Amino acid sequence: MRDYIKYKAKWDGIEVIEVSEAHTSQRCSRCGEKVKRHRDKFKCDNCGLEIDADKNGTHNIARRGIGIY
Numbered sequence: 001m002r003d004y005i006k007y008k009a010k011w012d013g014i015e016v017i018e019v020s021e022a023h024t025s026q027r028c029s030r031c032g033e034k035v036k037r038h039r040d041k042f043k044c045d046n047c048g049l050e051i052d053a054d055k056n057g058t059h060n061i062a063r064r065g066i067g068i069y
Helices: 002-011 053-065
Strands: 041-043 050-052
Touching: 041 053, 050 053
Parallel strands: none
Antiparallel strands: 041 050
8 A cells, every 4th residue: 555655646746755653543633642542532631632533643644744743
């Protein structure tokens, strides 16, 4: 999958940045607090964010890609 994404991105002139996904589902994408994930839901005790855990993780991966976190 990774190679396919790189191939398609190169075809369209898009840069691909690889980042580590470690702990992205445990960190709040709003405030950055590290908390425990509850199955498929993420709830931050610090700021109150409630979101799908996978969506929260993708926000954090994107932030790493642009240099935040």
